[in-house]
Amino acid sequence: MIVIGFESSCDETGVALVSTEHGLLAHALYSQIAMHREYGGVVPELASRDHIRRIVPLTRQVMAEAGLKHGDIDAVAYTAGPGLAGALLVGASFASAFAWARQLPTIPIHHLEGHLLSPMLAQPAPSFPFVALLVSGGHTQLMRVDGVGQYELLGETLDDAAGEAFDKTAKLLGLGYPGGPELSRLARQGHAQAFALPRPMLHSGDLDFSFSGLKTAVLTRVKAICQGGAKLSPQNQADLAAATESAIVDVLATKAIGAIKQTGLLSLVVAGGVGANQPLRARLQTAMHTLGGQVFFPPLEFCTDNGAMIAWAAAQRIQAGLVDLAKRDAAFSIRPRWDLRDVCLDGA
Ligand code: KG4
Ligand code: ZN
DSSP: OEEEEEEOSSSEEEEEEEETTTEEEEEEEEEOHHHHHTTTSOOHHHHHHHHHHHHHHHHHHHHHHHTOOGGGOOEEEEEEESSOHHHHHHHHHHHHHHHHHHTOOEEEEEHHHHHHHGGGGSSSOOOSSEEEEEEOSSOEEEEEEEETTEEEEEEEBSSSOHHHHHHHHHHHTTOOSSHHHHHHHHHTTSOGGGSOOOOTTTTSSSSOBOOHHHHHHHHHHHHHHHGGGOOOOHHHHHHHHHHHHHHHHHHHHHHHHHHHHHHTOOEEEEESGGGGOHHHHHHHHHHHHHTTOEEEOOOHHHHSSOSHHHHHHHHHHHHTTOSOTTOOOSOOOOOSSOOGGGGSOTTO
């Protein structure tokens, strides 16, 4: 079966084609980062309008790349949530119209399920069960994944997400948007030991996180340096960036390894935009190697939002028998706030 998938939950328009037999056939992505940069963050209304502009050309592009005709498609998947309501509506309504015109089934996908299963797009792919560290701009969660639709929450952030901590601190340091990659780039020129920043909840004894205090701690350091009208020097900036990255990576890695030890599993999967962070990758590689386990990362292009993970998650759901392929429904809905537990199988 061939599934076309649409992602439009935030500031990336993604379209992809996945075959249940042959895997990923083609994918295309348009990132709105340059457009939002001017405003220092995502402007929801602009995001929705841009999804409208991009979704048709991207669809044509993947169809041409895969050498397929519309008649070759068997099912249409789209991100139904969580995300920005207006942005989600573009993908959901386009996907539903596409499906209705050809009398195809639609498959609403939970964005985080897309991220969770995205490491399987790479080779070698992890096999179930595994622990997943989901680290995006909106979420920080540790999950036990036993199969498609079988997700158990082990721990999560009580306030800001890890990506948010990167982005907010970067903004505070006067860096561009999105802050994560910018802060990480600058951190390479700094000394993490120059500032002693807190590691929130490092020793809390559970697998939960808290990042909001970190940005306050950085703000306190910035205010102290800038007292009396002084400016942050480039070295101050780089040192604060390095100290922030080191604190976030330390907490994420410690808790992820804590989850591995708690579950006794030896496979760790890292998904979501922060999974692109090189020091986090290096730290987890070493830690898992020491434990005799393995860590899996999606290819960088699939770490951040993309259509491939949505089409892929739908294909996995089809193969697991979780999709009613006979159902044709012109009605669609979006879930801007949506708990991943709602897409879990009963008893999972
Ligand atoms: O998964 P994603 O693309 O979108 C959401 O669903 O949120 O994640 C975006 C987040 C942003 O907060 C961005 O700053 C962060 O991922 N990010 C990074 C890096 N690349 C992206 N954070 C740290 N280091 C990176 N290299
Ligand atoms: Zn995402």
